[in-house]
Each structure stands twice: as structure tokens, then as C-alpha cells.
Amino acid sequence: MATAPAEATAQGNGAAPPARELIDTDVHERALLEDLLPYLEPQWQRYITHYGWVPDRALPYSQPTAGGLDRADAKPGDGRPGGSDLGLLQRQLLDEFGVTHAILTGWLNASSMQEGWVEFKTALMSAYNDWLVEHWLERDERLYGSVQVNSWDAEAAAREIERLAEHPRIVQVMLYSGYEAFGAPRYHPIFEAAERHGLVVGIHHSENSPTALGRHRYFAEWHTLVPQVFMSQTVSLIFNGVFDRYPDLRVIMIEGGFSYVPHLMWHADQQYKELRHEVPWVKRLPSRIIREQVRFATQPIEEFTAAQLETLIGQMESDELVCFSSDYPHWDFDSPEESLPAGLNQDLARKIFSENARAIYRRLPAPEAARVEGVAA
Amino acid sequence: MTAGNGGGAGPTVDVGPAAELEPGQMVPAQLGDLPVVVIRDGEGELHAYVDRCLHQGARLSDGRMVPCVDGAVVGDYREVEGPALKCPWHGYEYDVKTGCVSFDPRRRLRKVAVAETDGRIVIARRKEDLPAAAPTGAAG
Numbered sequence: 001m002a003t004a005p006a007e008a009t010a011q012g013n014g015a016a017p018p019a020r021e022l023i024d025t026d027v028h029e030r031a032l033l034e035d036l037l038p039y040l041e042p043q044w045q046r047y048i049t050h051y052g053w054v055p056d057r058a059l060p061y062s063q064p065t066a067g068g069l070d071r072a073d074a075k076p077g078d079g080r081p082g083g084s085d086l087g088l089l090q091r092q093l094l095d096e097f098g099v100t101h102a103i104l105t106g107w108l109n110a111s112s113m114q115e116g117w118v119e120f121k122t123a124l125m126s127a128y129n130d131w132l133v134e135h136w137l138e139r140d141e142r143l144y145g146s147v148q149v150n151s152w153d154a155e156a157a158a159r160e161i162e163r164l165a166e167h168p169r170i171v172q173v174m175l176y177s178g179y180e181a182f183g184a185p186r187y188h189p190i191f192e193a194a195e196r197h198g199l200v201v202g203i204h205h206s207e208n209s210p211t212a213l214g215r216h217r218y219f220a221e222w223h224t225l226v227p228q229v230f231m232s233q234t235v236s237l238i239f240n241g242v243f244d245r246y247p248d249l250r251v252i253m254i255e256g257g258f259s260y261v262p263h264l265m266w267h268a269d270q271q272y273k274e275l276r277h278e279v280p281w282v283k284r285l286p287s288r289i290i291r292e293q294v295r296f297a298t299q300p301i302e303e304f305t306a307a308q309l310e311t312l313i314g315q316m317e318s319d320e321l322v323c324f325s326s327d328y329p330h331w332d333f334d335s336p337e338e339s340l341p342a343g344l345n346q347d348l349a350r351k352i353f354s355e356n357a358r359a360i361y362r363r364l365p366a367p368e369a370a371r372v373e374g375v376a377a
Numbered sequence: 378m379t380a381g382n383g384g385g386a387g388p389t390v391d392v393g394p395a396a397e398l399e400p401g402q403m404v405p406a407q408l409g410d411l412p413v414v415v416i417r418d419g420e421g422e423l424h425a426y427v428d429r430c431l432h433q434g435a436r437l438s439d440g441r442m443v444p445c446v447d448g449a450v451v452g453d454y455r456e457v458e459g460p461a462l463k464c465p466w467h468g469y470e471y472d473v474k475t476g477c478v479s480f481d482p483r484r485r486l487r488k489v490a491v492a493e494t495d496g497r498i499v500i501a502r503r504k505e506d507l508p509a510a511a512p513t514g515a516a517g
Contacts, residue, residue: 014433065468066441072465073439303432333466338433 014338015306015349017098017324021367022336023357025297026204026254026325027093027102027143029136030083031128039127047120056113056178059207061219065331074329082329083107086139093328094142097336101364103144103357104136105174105204105254110150112176112206122150122160129164137169144364146172146202151180151187158193165197171363172200172252177229178208183240191242195249198362204254205229230256231264234294238268241281243289250360251294258296258322262315265290291318295360297325298352299334306343319348323357388506392491392498398423401460405438408500413489414438415498416473419459425491425500426476430464431484439465442473 033048040048047053066072070082074092083089093099108128110121125148137145147164149157164170173194175182182190182203194201211225230253237243237251268286276282284292304312313319326334340349358364392406392415403416405428412428414437428438445459461470461479470479476486490504501507 066443066463066465071435072441073436331466331468333433335433335435 014335014342015340015344017336017349017353021100021354021358022098023101023103023324023354023361023364024093024099024326024328024336025103025202025252025323025357026105026299026327027089027099028083028107028327028329029086029089029104029132030081030107031131031135032080032084035135036124036127036131039130040123044120044123044127047117053117053120055108057207058178058210058215059219059222060215061222063331064219067331069331070329071331071333074333086136089328090140093326094140097326099326099336100142100354101144101357101361102142103146103172103202103361104132105146105172105202106132106148109148109174109176109204109206110152111174111180111182112178112208114178114208115152118150118152122153122156125150125157126160126163129160133164133167133169137167144169144171144361146170146174147199148174149190151175151182151190154187154189158189161190161193161197161199165193165199168363170199171361172202174202174204176204176206176208177233178206179210181232181236183233183236183238183242185240188242188245191246191249195246198248200360201249201251202254203230203233203251205256227256227260230296231260234264234290235268235286237294238286238289239279239282241279243293244281244283247293249293252297252323252360253294254297254325255299255327256296257300257302258298259302259312261290261296261321262312265316287317291316291321295321295323295356297323298339299325299327300332301334301339304341306341306345309341310345310348313348319351320356320359322352323360324353388503389499389501389508392500395493395496395498398498401442403438403442403462404498405436406500408489408502411489411502412436412438413500414462415491415500416442416462418473422474423491423493423498424473424476425489426471426486427489430466430469431478431486432464432467432469435464435466437462437464437471437486441465443470445470445472445479 037045063069074082076085076088110125128148132145136143147161149160151157161173205226209229211228216222265287272286390408398404398417400417400419400421403414406413406415413425414428415425417423428436430437441463442460443463444456445461447455447457462473463470478484490501490507492499492507494508
């Protein structure tokens with residue numbers, strides 16, 4: 001690892017993103033339910049228009065922030081939520097910060113909801129994916145998409161992955177976490193399909209994810225404890241043998257930060273050493289599995305000093321595990337210019353801003369091709 | 378109230394009519410290349426700061442003026458003297474009188490000189506550049 005510090009931005013206090021390539025691994029586009037009606041068969045339209053279905057929301061509070069779920073300045077102003085206006089997203093994120101590749105992670109995902117009306121939700125995910133392709137992926141070459149799936153019917157989810165994998169700008173399969181751990185064998189068809197098509201599986205938390213002790217009395221408690229969800233999902237995938245069964249699979253944990261990772265590695269390794277006979281299908285130390293197959297998106301990042309962040313990365317024994325994410329347009333958006341500390345090692349900053357994501361999102365066009373496309377556009 | 382633009386102007390910038398900025402309101406302005414937020418606190422006094430959150434650089438003028446809330450025990454919510462300026466992104470709150478972030482008085486927004494003169498709000502980088510009328514907020 002080189003020692004030259006990254007330059008601070010002209011205006012800001014953070015480590016500057018590289019001029020050449022900036023990959024944002026968590027950007028939320030958003031559809032209203034009414035936007036999806038044209039993509040649904042009439043029988044499924046009625047679930048929305050006649051039966052009043054709305055997505056589950058198990059959180060007993062809303063976000064007590066300046067703008068609710070969204071940045072106060074990221075709402076289009078016509079009553080629609082943040083992330084619903086392509087032009088605003090282009091101005092506030094892609095153009096302002098020079099994001100070259102934005103991985104769209106969506107908003108509506110049946111995997112985080114309770115089981116029920118499974119067939120309708122599977123159709124709804126297909127509708128969402130069709131809407132995504134038409135209204136986002138085919139309108140800006142900097143945007144890359146995720147297949148939203150309903151994990152409650154994993155075989156149908158695998159078929160949906162097959163269907164969308166043909167699109168060259170689809171790079172990921174999204175699983176939003178509710179109260180189920182995704183390592184269980186019933187979910188394996190999803191990982192098998194993702195691996196076969198070279199798609200990353202992105203696991204994202206949701207308002208339906210509890211903490212280890214439920215949801216607590218205050219939003220600040222619940223939001224502090226979001227990393228627990230990702231520890232649970234990572235452990236579930238490891239000890240249920242997902243990574244051993246699908247060795248080319250890559251999984252990224254999105255919107256839980258990464259400061260918990262050293263603890264998780266150390267603790268899981270110790271359990272494996274002591275209890276390996278209970279899970280004999282796991283063939284590698286958990287920390288090695290993580291280094292080889294799991295990545296972590298940065299947001300929401302803490303206010304680290306460069307020394308603190310470099311120490312944390314050192315404890316992971318790899319500088320290839322962390323990928324930049326902004327979480328645009330949500331209220332805890334992390335700025336590409338200021339979320340990493342000033343003075344951060346330049347090589348590490350470059351890896352976080354682009355190289356680590358590029359290494360796992362193998363369906364992204366090669367850098368040279370991307371540059372030529374950009375010139376042509 | 379319409380924000381002053383002041384791009385590349387002289388040492389002072391006219392932000393607009395003083396009467397249009399009421400207590401508890403703020404307005405963005407531009408002092409050359411410096412983004413500024415001008416605030417009238419609950420007692421009518423003007424304050425001006427560089428319009429960038431100390432955390433990640435959001436324009437504070439896109440945020441909200443919110444009541445200051447205090448409490449001594451669980452369940453005790455009391456509005457106290459305010460308002461506070463809340464960042465549009467992560468919600469860091471600033472004392473509009475001091476520019477200090479609520480959880481750490483050592484972190485303070487950079488002040489911009491501001492005055493109310495002849496019914497207009499005027500800002501400048503240095504208080505010496507303000508019109509002769511008494512400034513209501515001095516750069517420091």
C-alpha cells in the first residue's frame with residue numbers, strides 16, 4: 001500500500017474521488033405503485049387499484065430528519081419522493097460528483113416483506129424490473145441495474161434473474177432483508193442463478209429488519225443497530241454453506257457500513273475453530289470466505305480520521321473489501337467528496353471509489369470501453 | 378424573499394428587503410464564490426454563515442429551521458429558545474446565534490458579516506466593508 005495521502009477537495013474536507021472513475025454502489029431509484037400498473041396483468045393491477053395493497057412497513061417510527069426518508073433537497077417538488085426524477089438524480093449525483101457508474105438498488109423488494117400474496121409480489125417484481133429498464137437503464141449510460149426478486153418463491157426469483165440477465169446493464173440481484181436470514185437452502189436457487197450469470201447479489205437492509213431485540217423505543221436506537229442485520233446475513237450465508245456451494249458468487253452488504261467487519265471476522269473465525277463439526281460443509285475460515293467473496297458498501301460511514309480508517313482496513317487484512325456508496329437520495333446520503341477523510345492513502349481511496357467495486361461487478365464494461373462510450377455520448 | 382446573487386460583485390452584497398425575512402426564517406445568498414445563509418433568529422437579530430454543513434458540505438439553506446428541543450429525563454420534550462438550523466442531509470443542528478453544532482460547541486460555522494441598513498440586508502466578508510449602520514452580525 002502506497003503512503004501518499006489523497007488530496008482534499010478544493011471546497012470540502014474529504015479525500016477526493018479519482019477523476020477517472022467513480023462507482024457508487026447504492027443509488028435508489030423509486031417508482032410509485034401507479035407507475036407499475038402498465039407493466040402488470042389486469043389480475044395483479046386489481047391488488048393495487050381495488051384491494052388497496054401497499055408495501056409492508058414494520059417500523060414503529062418514521063425518520064425524524066429534515067426531509068424524512070429523503071434528503072430535504074432531493075425531492076422533485078411535485079409531491080413525488082426522492083429518487084423518482086431522473087433529471088434531478090443526474091444533476092445532484094451523477095453530474096455534481098462525477099459518478100461514472102451508479103448501481104441502482106431500487107426501493108420496492110418483496111424479499112423484505114412478510115410472506116403472503118406471493119404470486120402477486122412475484123409479478124410486481126417483474127413489473128418493477130421492466131419499469132427500471134425502460135425508465136432508467138435506457139436513458140443514461142452511467143446507470144446500471146439490479147434485478148428485484150421475491151425471495152419467498154426462490155424458483156420464480158431464479159426465473160426472473162434468467163429473464164433480466166439478458167440485459168447488458170443488469171449487474172446485480174437485490175435481496176432486501178426483512179426478518180429472514182438468506183443462507184437457508186430454500187434461497188439457494190437465487191444464488192445459483194446469480195453466480196451462473198456473473199451477477200453480484202446485493203443484500204440491503206429495510207425498515208422491516210428488526211434488531212436482535214426487536215425495534216427498540218427510538219429510531220436512533222434502531223438505526224444504530226442496523227449493522228446487526230448484516231452480521232446476521234453474512235453469518236447465515238457462511239455457515240449455511242452458500243459460499244462453498246457457489247464459489248464464484250460475490251455478495252455485497254449495502255447500507256450497513258463496514259466498521260463491524262473486523263469484529264465479525266474474528267468472532268466467526270473463533271466459532272468456526274471451536275464448532276466446525278456442526279457445519280462440516282464450510283471449508284474455509286469465515287474471514288477467508290469474507291475476503292474472497294463478500295464486500296461492504298461504505299454508507300453510512302462514521303466520521304473517521306484517515307488514521308482510524310486505515311487502521312480499520314488493516315484489521316480486515318485486506319484493502320479490497322470496501323466499496324463506496326452514497327445512498328442517494330436518502331437523508332443519510334454520503335457525499336463522494338467528503339465522506340472519506342482527508343489525508344487518506346491514495347491507493348486505498350482509489351480502491352474504495354472504484355477498483356474494489358469493479359473487481360466484483362464483472363458485468364460492468366471494461367474501463368476503456370466505458371470511456372469510449374462516454375466520449376461517444 | 379429572493380436570494381441575493383452577488384456573484385463577483387463588490388465587497389458588499391444586497392440580500393434583499395429586511396422586512397421580508399421574518400424571525401425564524403433564513404435565505405440563501407452568494408458573496409462572490411462564497412455561499413452564504415442569512416438567518417433571522419427568534420428575537421429578530423440577523424446572523425450570516427458560510428452555507429456549508431461542517432459534516433459533508435450540504436447547503437444548509439436547503440435544510441429546515443426547527444425548534445430546539447431539550448429534555449431532562451426519558452419522555453421529557455421541551456421546546457427551548459431557538460430555532461436551530463437543521464442540515465438537509467444528516468440533520469446536524471446548529472445554534473443560529475453562535476453557529477455551533479449542537480453536540481460539540483468546538484465545531485462552529487464560519488461567520489459572514491451582515492447588517493440591516495436602510496431597510497435592506499447587506500452581507501460582506503469583513504465587517505469593515507459593511508455600511509455605516511451598526512452590523513447585527515460580525516464576521517469572526
